[in-house]
Amino acid sequence: MYHRLCPCLLVEGGWGFWYNTGKTKENQAVKKSREDSMLRKNQIEQMQITAMSSDGNGIAKFDGMVVFVPYSAVGDELLVRIVKVQKHYSYGIIEQILKPSPDRVQDGCPVYQKCGGCAFRHISYQAELRHKAEFVESNLRRLGGLEPKMLPITPSPLVKGYRNKAQYPIRNHDGKIEAGFFAKRSHRVISCASCDLQPVFFEEILEYTRSFLQEHQISAYDEQSGKGLVRHLYLRYGEMSGEVMVCLVLNGNQLPELPQYLQGLLEVCPQVASVVLNVNREQNNVILGSECKTVYGKDTIQDTLCDVQFELSPLSFYQVNRQAAQQLYRLAAQLAEFQGDELLVDLYCGAGTIGLSMASQVKELIGVEIVPDAVENARANASRFGAVNARFICADAKQAATQLAQEGLAPDVIVVDPPRKGCDHEVLEAISQMAPQKLVYISCNSASLARDCKELAALGYQLQVAAPVDLFPRTTHVETVVLLSKGEVDSKKIRVEFSLEDMDMSEFQDGATYPQIKEYVLEHTGLKVSNLYISQIKRKCGIGVGKNYNLPKSEDSRQPQCPQEKEKAIREAFKYFGMI
Secondary structure, X not given: OHHHHOHHHOOOOHHHHHHHHHHHHHHHHHHHHHHHHOXXXXXXXXXXXXXXXXXXXXXXXXXXXXXXEOOOOOOOEEEEEEEEXXXXXXXXXXXXXXXXXXXXXOOOOOOOOOEOOOOOOOEOHHHHHHHHHHHHHHHHHHOOOOOOEEOXXXXXXXXXXXXXXXXXXXXXXXXXXXXXXXEOOOOOEEEOOOOOOOOHHHHHHHHHHHHHHHHOOOOEOOOOOOOOOEEEEEEEEOOOOOOEEXXXXXXXXXXXXXXXXXXXXXXXXXXXXXXXXXXOOOOOOOOOOOEEEEEEEOOOEEEEEOOEEEEEOOOOOOOOOHHHHHHHHHHHHHHHOOOOOOEEEEEOOOOOHHHHHHHHHOOEEEEEEOOHHHHHHHHHHHHHHOOOOEEEEEOOHHHHHHHHHHOOOOOOEEEEOOOOOOOOHHHHHHHXXXXXXXXXXEEOOHHHHHHHHHHHHHOOEEEEEEEEEOOOOOOOOOEEEEEEEEXXXXXXXXXXXXXXXXXXXXHOOOOOOHHHHHHHHHHHHOOOOOHHHHHHHHHHOOOOOOOOOOOOOOOOOOOOOOOHHHHHHHHHHHHHOOOO
């Protein structure tokens, strides 16, 4: 009787054993069927590209599995070779193009599929613009749950030669000096002096510098050992002034044979108005150090943006596409609809480019920036422009909010242009405390923009209009400017929740999600790492983590520390994903 009530306890014989065996056979059959339908490495299948990911990969579906195919275009019919299989998705490469997409174009860049800079050179610029507009709208709707009025994307006036800045890593490979660009998601240098996104004379300066270092046996920096002298060649160009700045980033104080280098440099490019040595002795992946020494010409070069003349140092933030930036800032001013009597606060003002471009349209401009050198540059730019209604505060957003409140000032409009990670919660709280009627948010990352707009909605600000603007043709990057206005929402009654599982965090988590990092480490080292270990190493590398992420539950609790071998593996994953 006991066995009949509990047949699962039978070890052998009887109908209970038969029942379990049947179930096992059924499960095995299902498992086998699933395995038979799964893609395998080196398998070749015919697929059609139906969508595009935000990192420029084409997307196909095969038996319900998503397959990412680099350098494909929507509408392509392809033979795809599977090169990597994950649990929920796979990666493939083009084996043969059976029927090309109407978007396809011929590309002449010799290192396109090696260099990590461009992603859309194989499709027309119109197709690229269409995809970028779709990325922005999708992120706002999917990640933010927002329904703004979408304006058409603004194209860049220039698709070639638009960049006014370039940063070339200098490395040694088999006894030869290499200079160019990093490969995608790595710090492996792809030698390439020629790039049609940059002025022609950048190529000439780079090749001269590389040859000079090789001839005089001047060492290049090694990231692993921290030894070697020359780390980067950093070039800036003032499009309106014609002036060029050459900045050598050194793991030391001086460049050997400097007078000879300067003489040859001026022969190669007479437009050079400033040569600066930047000292960076830190063993990290930050390009510029804090110390700059001018060894030829001026400390800065000039350029003009929105009729405002700016002095640019190596440390100054300045948009790399001047003509498209003018379109972006003028559109931002149009969305703000200034009446001439407003107090405008420019957060993250840098050298004051955005605020000063709007200064003539408002009663008073207050710029806020935490970097002292940038604040000094902003003040000098305002003086040169004659913006007597502008002043600049060296503070963070929270400090600025407190100071303005103490002065009895309340901004009518705030404009904010944060880094890719978006605004910290404290910054959004500070904006809410200053209580502007309008907030103009300029973003280079629509995913973090969507996240911040969702949180701002809880603070009483409703997203009205969104407009993509292309400042970076042929790359995956796109700017977005949005207008938020103060509504009647009671922030105390709104709870904003974010599901990390449902959101594509890779767009605003400094390169990769925690599962992606775990997967990479496991695949390449066989080691399993926890979220705790990843967050610990993120902090060591200066990568932001959530405010309360993996904090101990009590002051007395002791967290295990990441073992050395796992730390090394995690750091390698960070390098692979371009996080350090």
